[in-house]
Each structure stands twice: as C-alpha cells, then as structure tokens.
Amino acid sequence: METKYEYMTPAWASKLICIGFFSVGVMLILLATMRSSSSGSDGLFLRWFIGVIGALFIFASLKPANRKRYLYFSADSKGMKFPSNCQIGGDTLWLNVPWCKVGAIKEETLYSRHKGLSVELKISQDEIDTFFKADDTANRLLDLNNRRNGFFVVGYSKMLFSGFNNAVKTLNEMKRLYT
The missing domain is CATH 1.10.287 (Helix Hairpins)
Structure with a gap:
C-alpha cells in the first residue's frame, strides 16, 4: 500500500x-x-x-x-509535489521532486523567530521561477537566504491548524522509506 x-x-x-x-x-x-x-x-x-x-x-x-482546502504540497513514494499558483487552462501545474533531490526536512526558525517547516529541494532556476517566484522575490527583498548547500529551501510557517510536527516526522519517515 x-x-x-x-x-x-x-x-x-x-x-x-x-x-x-x-x-x-x-x-x-x-x-x-x-x-x-x-x-x-x-x-x-x-x-x-x-x-x-x-x-x-x-x-x-x-x-x-x-x-476549498489549500494544498501546500503532497508526498508519495515517488517524491514531493508542489502546486504552482500559475494555471494553464484551469489545470494546476505541478512540480514533481523525486526523493533523491529532496534534502533536509526539518523544523527550524524561519524569520522573525517564527518556527516553521523547511524543505531543501535541488531544483533548477526555471523551476524556482515557475513554482516559487513569489517566495524567492520576498526572500530577496527581506535579505533572507533561501539557498543552502546547492539546495533551494522552501519554508512553511507554523500555523495553528497545520499539523506541523506530524508533517516533519511523516515526511522524514517517507524519505527514509523511499530512498
């Protein structure tokens, strides 16, 4: 299963x-x-x-x-999938990142001392521009570094209803299982 x-x-x-x-x-x-x-x-x-x-x-x-519920990302045996805010013909574009291109998944302080979930992704600049352009631009304006050891780091701040701690544990277990 x-x-x-x-x-x-x-x-x-x-x-x-x-x-x-x-x-x-x-x-x-x-x-x-x-x-x-x-x-x-x-x-x-x-x-x-x-x-x-x-x-x-x-x-x-x-x-x-x-x-509707907003999907930030999903994960399965093949890797992680991130939706784009860009839609072509009503269809959502998806970035599929295989587990071998996913780095550390952890809880860390993101900005302004807010805890969050960070995921390191080894993706191209074109993929960053297509799927994470708003995040990348905001980070540049705020002078935050979202690149680490060749990975692009995506952060999701801890929300009241996000099931945050479970996400870190589940994603790391899936990564270990499928790599």
Whole structure:
C-alpha cells in the first residue's frame, strides 16, 4: 500500500475563514445602513463605499472556490509535489521532486523567530521561477537566504491548524522509506 501525505489547510479552517469574512461583510453592511447625523454627499459616499466593501466580503465568503482546502504540497513514494499558483487552462501545474533531490526536512526558525517547516529541494532556476517566484522575490527583498548547500529551501510557517510536527516526522519517515 502506497503512503500519501498532503500538507493542506483543514476543511474546518477554510470554513471558519469564510464565516469570518461573511460576519465582517454583514457588519459593514449594517454599518453602512445606519443613519448618521451628518447628512450630505460626503456621508452618503462613505456609506455606499462601506456597503460595497461589505458586499465584496460576503461575495468572497460565498464563493465556492474560497471554501476549498489549500494544498501546500503532497508526498508519495515517488517524491514531493508542489502546486504552482500559475494555471494553464484551469489545470494546476505541478512540480514533481523525486526523493533523491529532496534534502533536509526539518523544523527550524524561519524569520522573525517564527518556527516553521523547511524543505531543501535541488531544483533548477526555471523551476524556482515557475513554482516559487513569489517566495524567492520576498526572500530577496527581506535579505533572507533561501539557498543552502546547492539546495533551494522552501519554508512553511507554523500555523495553528497545520499539523506541523506530524508533517516533519511523516515526511522524514517517507524519505527514509523511499530512498
């Protein structure tokens, strides 16, 4: 039986975020509909603006795509797979990294003393540009080094709902088993 691991946002967390967006939207619309003592075009414009922002929050919370779980990466017997934010024709591009090109997987301090999961990947610059361009650019702007011993280091900060400690243990066990 093949082991598969997916590091993703739990369904309850996605729903909780949508409930939060819906609540903020309702509060903004209620705020916009309240009568204010200042009657004038400036007050009317502000109420309309707040109402539109509230409607956008409600729309975002009701959009089915926003209730989906976000997959950060997956792993199986062949290696690790990372989705791209780039989509071609509605299909997600995937970066497949075999276990022999995966370096250390560990918990470490990433930035601002936040703990996180780091994965070392031996990938080309083209693959970095396609799949991790935003991370690479942010790290350059923040003067953070995301290269170590010929590997590109991908970091995922520890989140309340990520199953973080289990991820490090499971991924290292899979790497040992399949290499």
